Amino acid sequence: MLSPSLAQEIAGDTSAVIGFNVLITDAEGMVIGSGDSSRVGTFHEASVEVVRSQEPATHNASQAQQLRGVRPGVTLPLIAGGQAVGTVGITGTPAQVRRFGLLVKRQTEILLRESVMLRSRLLAERAGEKLLADIAAYDPEVVEGDFLVFRAAELGFDLRLRRVAVAFEVTVPSVPVHRQSAHRQGAPTLALVRSELLRTVGEVFADPQDIIATTAPGWIGVLHRLPAAGSMASLAADCRRVTDVIAAQDGLTARAGIGEPATSVGGLHDSYQDACEALRLGNRVAGGSAVHLITDLRVHQVLTAVGQSARNRLVDRTTADLRAQPDWPALRDTITAWCESGFNLVRAAAALHVHRNTVVYRMNKIEQITGRPLREHRTTMALYLACLADRLGGGTDSAVRRRSGGR
Template identity: 35%
Template sequence: MLRACAQELAENTSEIAGYSVLLTDEKGLVIGSSDPSRLGSLHSPSLEVIRTRRPEITTQEEAKNLPEGVRPGITLPISLAGRVVGSIAIAGPPEEVSRYGRLVQKQAELLLRENALVRSAMMREQALQELILEIAAFDPRKADESLPVMRGRELGYDLRSPRAVLVAELLRPEDVPLNRRLEAQALGRKFFSHPQDIVTRLGDEKLVVLAFLGLAAKEKDPLEEVRKTARLLALSLEREGLPVWIGIGEIATSAALLGEAYRTALEAARLSAGKDTAERVSFIGELRMESLLSTIPKDRASAFCETVLKDLLACPDSRDLVRTFLAWCDRPFEPARVARSLSIHRNTLSYRLQKIGRLTGLDLRDARGILMLRSALELQKLGAFRREA
């Protein structure tokens, strides 16, 4: 770890102190130096400093008897987590450079600690991403859940507890720099802050949350708080210029079900992105029909839409007609309430429904006709979303 920052530290310290500076590894070999010619050579005073853990001053007379290149100055040990990992030496009149010795030593050790923390955080983040990838591909019919459970335990998480899986997909990831994506992850951890909540990035465009449910798993609506928190997260990300679609998958009551929960959350995020709605958070349970329709081959879906929707969509007032039909689907056989929701007269509603029936050849008084038209409209939305994706 010292080797990774030794050269930068030597150059920066030398520039500040005005003296030559070098750093060695635990074997006394120079790994960073303001004088590049010293790199790879042995700095003999460092051997004793590393052995005794004590600073050592080299006088002008002593330097004459040491290997070529060793100059008068001071050498100090560098420690990390109680272990000496190398040394730092400042060349110059001993009475002058000794004043800088302790400061330079502490600066080197502080930088090492910071690098160790950053490296540890990066390794943990990588381990979390690998865990999510493993969960995403997990199939309980082919593998034992004990492996992801063990990996989760190593990271401090109990994957056997009930969890809700959320996937947030950025709308335009190619327009979002890496540092902004890290902001999305930080916001995710701010909102899902329980010690057992897992929040990490996956790829360039996804934020994955394994939300710990705890006692909420036994409630009538186990996802109530998760939904609220997800909506707050979506709103906060939107304000930061990071719009997302968030999908919530099936509840995973055990580690074996986490893979399916992740896949259904991802599906919910992608299906909701194809819907004409301001709602940024969708639960897969509310998208059963869209999920089923998305499995229909594209060519068959296109042919079906062409048959049912051709004349309707060609009509100049098709937008109003479609809006009217969807409102009718929301409150079937309640004409008064539907008309009020659309701010139209009941006679206008009746006229529009009759016109839709003529254009599509479907009887909207019959459940089969309503289902066919609703399915065709949903397939059309899915088809448009697929082309955009």
């Protein structure tokens, strides 16, 4: 439990402070740290009995001569979890060093506990990362879902609970070339703030059943247990809290993608892939928002699945005359708002933040150019899909899939 490197650091620093040599052994009495480096790797016989009895022992000069590798001083047990995991010894006249004994013992045990907690946390993080990566890459023809359920149970997670996958992407904004050298000196890097990012996400997603792990530099995945009374709206609000806190840190921006609820390994795989898709698509069609739900982007997802060439044909054949207009972006947004507002003039004007007469003017212009009425739903839906395809622009970004841990 006490690594030789940590033991040597503790023994060396403590020896320098108190002015007496401090020696640390493992549970078998082997010296793993000492202010006198020549004693590292030797056997300290007195430590064997101290570990067995968990009681301190003192040795004067004559007593020390009868024991292998022992010098005058005091030897105390190091206790962790109710067990003796080693000893700490201080060399010197027992009357002189006894007063330092309890202080050195307690300080060493505190450092030992911190080391164990850190190692446990790191091991838990690695296990969580592996579990999330396996779910992201899940293929029922390669591995059985029950195997991942069993592995998750060993970590304390029940994958049969209702969960929703969330993917966070954290980036450092690009900086002009002439300012890059000065920016590097003060700006955080994703590698340095990794633990802080995990802590920030963990403070909001604090349910013991929430699985949180990094999937790549700047990417954090969450398999959030959705409570019975929980809603997707409250989940989106939680994601906005995370992105707001991260955005408050100097030089960082964050976005979140949200999948749909699932209760199986296969469902969680789809939910996580959907969360990553929501991030990718949301950035291309709703750049002003930091949180994107796949439920709002299903049509966009289907459009990207048909391929870039098919989307180009749809846009060219359906909107060629409209795209030639100088106010094409405004016309495109009007068509989109008209459809997404349920073909309601008032709601469309509110969504566009313009007067309803402006919407009427634009709709009349669109009808004149296309020669077809916008109240004919089949015409409008074709235009709507073409507008979405135009906003999507380029093809599928496979790099997003690789960074997020997907296939």
